Structures are given as structure tokens and as C-alpha cells.
Amino acid sequence: MITVTSRLLTGAIAATAFMFTSAQISNAEVLTLSSWVPPTHFIHTDFLVPFTEKVAEATEGRVTITILPAPLASPPQHWELARTGVADITWGNFTYEPERFVSMWFAEFPNAGTNAEAQSRALWQSYEKYLADNAAFDGVKMLAVGMFGGGQLHSGAQSITQPADLADQKFRMGGPIQEKLLTALGAVPVAAPATKAYEMLESGVIDGSLHTMESVVNFRLEDVLMHHTVFPKGFYDATFFVAMNGAKWDGLSDADKAAIQGIIGEDLSAAWGKNFDVQSPAAVEKLAAAGHEIVEASPELIAAVDAIYTTMVADWVDAAKAAGVSDPQAMLDFYNQTYTALAGQ
Numbered sequence: 001m002i003t004v005t006s007r008l009l010t011g012a013i014a015a016t017a018f019m020f021t022s023a024q025i026s027n028a029e030v031l032t033l034s035s036w037v038p039p040t041h042f043i044h045t046d047f048l049v050p051f052t053e054k055v056a057e058a059t060e061g062r063v064t065i066t067i068l069p070a071p072l073a074s075p076p077q078h079w080e081l082a083r084t085g086v087a088d089i090t091w092g093n094f095t096y097e098p099e100r101f102v103s104m105w106f107a108e109f110p111n112a113g114t115n116a117e118a119q120s121r122a123l124w125q126s127y128e129k130y131l132a133d134n135a136a137f138d139g140v141k142m143l144a145v146g147m148f149g150g151g152q153l154h155s156g157a158q159s160i161t162q163p164a165d166l167a168d169q170k171f172r173m174g175g176p177i178q179e180k181l182l183t184a185l186g187a188v189p190v191a192a193p194a195t196k197a198y199e200m201l202e203s204g205v206i207d208g209s210l211h212t213m214e215s216v217v218n219f220r221l222e223d224v225l226m227h228h229t230v231f232p233k234g235f236y237d238a239t240f241f242v243a244m245n246g247a248k249w250d251g252l253s254d255a256d257k258a259a260i261q262g263i264i265g266e267d268l269s270a271a272w273g274k275n276f277d278v279q280s281p282a283a284v285e286k287l288a289a290a291g292h293e294i295v296e297a298s299p300e301l302i303a304a305v306d307a308i309y310t311t312m313v314a315d316w317v318d319a320a321k322a323a324g325v326s327d328p329q330a331m332l333d334f335y336n337q338t339y340t341a342l343a344g345q
Contacts, residue, residue: 015323029063029252032245034078034087036071036150042216046275048091051242051268058259064254065089080103083114083139085245094239095175100136104239105316106145106332110309111233112135116280118342120273122335123147123239124266130331134324143247143264144242146272147274148212149280150234153297154225157202161229161298172209174199178236182210184308194219201225210236214279219288228287228294231302242268273328 033052037043044067052065065088072081078092079100094101095108109128113119124146131137153160166187173179173189182189190206197209198271201224210224216225223309229235242264249257289293297305313332320328 023244027281028061029256031063031065031088033065033067034072034081034090035067035091036075036078038134042275042279043091046099047272049051050271051263054263055260058263059256060259063256065258079140079241079243082243082245084167087245088248089143089239089242089244091153091242093174094241095177101239102316102319103131103134103175103325103328105320105336106328107239107311108175108219108237109312109316110181110231110235110305112147112237113339113343114150114232114234115343116274116276117270117273117337118270118345119147119149119196119237120145121266122338122341124269126331126335127340128265129334130325130327133190136323139246140243142241142244143244144268144272146240146242146269146276147237148214148240148276151210151212151236151238152231153229154211154216154221155206155227156224156227157227158208159293159295160208161295161301162295163301163304165301169208170206172200172206174205174210175238181236181305181308184311185301185304192315196222196284206313212276212280213287213331214276214283218279222287222290222292226292228292229297229301230294231297231305235297235305240243240272241273247316267340 035044035048039045044261048067052067056064064199068087071078072087072098075092076096079097081087082090094104107119107123127142129143132142155169158165162171166182166185168186168188169326170188170190171182172192173182174194179189181190190200192200193208194211194215197211197219198221200206201209201221208222211219211221213228216222217230228299252260284294317328325331
């Protein structure tokens, strides 16, 4: 028989547990995350949201992350948002600040690979081994880095397989490596964000645009980019970061830092890459089914790009040394060896 006393005791225990849980929730550290893609984008739904859930789980609710409903600034400003603490956590593209992050150019060169998970893991290992103490990264706690599995050439009106096919063709591009590639191949680089590609193609301002296969679909460019030239090791790449304000990180408890440490770094970098490895093949399948032309670059075009790559590396080694990297060639070799080993697993 349940007595009145036992019922009161049970109620008191439940009330105490509720108050303890409520106190935990009210005392939780709430971090803000600024993101610049819409909430329907796979980076939001399949990468950022799961990350916030893992942080809450790992810290038993003591640390939570709120993804803000709108970005606090334009995409190129997101590193500064984290560094200065305007937002606690941000993500973005190192390419948007090319002079600050000269040290990262090596991973955006041609032939960086097409397995985004292996790329992202290799880039994280390269960052930890060679760049973690570089002054360019001061002020933040790096949570992850990532790559997207190889950007390719996309044209609106013609097939491009030979070097001559690129002569005087105007291509939208987004960074210095892409600009150097296009210029050396005889094309005309036009700097603009990917979000402007559709209207520029439709109005005839450009003839083609540089993207991953997935972004042709995710930026809804299928109607204006019908011809796709694929380089087996990637035409170019881009490097990304997920970063937290350094002072905010330092202010977390040792227990919470240890808990979060277990889900960031190479694991979070791998999660970034895995999403692109899912998205890109699905995009290729969709484009092929819609009748798009998808061709491989000719040996002549690949050779032309390889020759440009050799010059790029030599120029970058000097620039990276000036940016504080003691042995840039060793870092590039380490990345390539690590990527090859991981991609082969």
C-alpha cells in the first residue's frame, strides 16, 4: 500500500529533480552560431544542426548552440565575426580572405582530390601539424576544416575538353587560385559569388562558371549550365573553416572543453566532407538524367593544367614562407600523402 508519507516523499524527490534540471538548463552556456546559407541547405540541415545536437549531448546540456535566424554579416566577414566575438561560432571559406590565408592555398590547387572526407581529414592533420601556431589563426579555436571534393568546369553553351575551347570564354570564379588557372588557360576570369551565377549566365555576362557538381544543383543552375567538364583529380578546390571565438572557448569549464574536444577536430572535419561525398554523386546522377553533357577533360587539357600547377606551387612556396610557414613544400607533400592514404582506405 502506498502511504501518504511515501507519496509526499516521491513528490518531493520529483520536484527536487525538476528544480535541479531547470537550474541546469537556466545555467547552460548558450553559444551563438552565425551561418550564411538558408536553413534548407544541406550544410545547415545535415552538418550544423547535428553538430549543435552533439555539443548539447556531450556536455549533458551545459553548453548549447543557437543557430541565428540570419547571418550577422556577409560570408567573407565570418572569420572576423568569430575572431572578434560578434558571434561565438561561425563557418566560412578561407578563400574569401586569400591574403590572410595564403598558407591554405596549397589545398585549393588542381589535383587536390575528389574524396571530400579524405581531403578534409588530410587538411585537418596538415593544419594541426604545420599551421596551428601560425599567426593567421590567432584569436579563434579551430573546430574543423573542410574541402568539397573537387570543383569542375561548367559551360552554358558548349562542350569544353581541349585547351583551345577555353580561349576568351568568360568564367565566373571565386578566388585567386581559380583566377590564375583560368587566366593561364586563356579564359577570362570574372569575380562574383556563386549566388550571382544564374543571372550572369542568363544575361550573357559570362559563358560558364566554376562549381562543384553538387552546387550546380544546390544553386539551381541546371537550366543555364548544361555542359560539365570533369577533371579526375579535381580542377580546383576550396578550403573551409568552423571556428569559435578563442576567449569564449577559454571561458568554458574544463569538463565542457574536454567533452566538446571529443567531437571536433578531425571527426567534425570528416563529417563536413562526408556530406559533400553524398551530395556530389547524387548531383551527377540528376544532371545526367536531365540530359546534361558530362565529359572528362582531355589528356591535353589535363596536361595544360598540370603545367600551370607546377608554376603555382613554386610561386606559393615563396608566398607561404613570407606568411610564416617554415616548410611549405613539406606541408603540401604531407597533405598529398595523407590524402592518398585516406582515400585508399
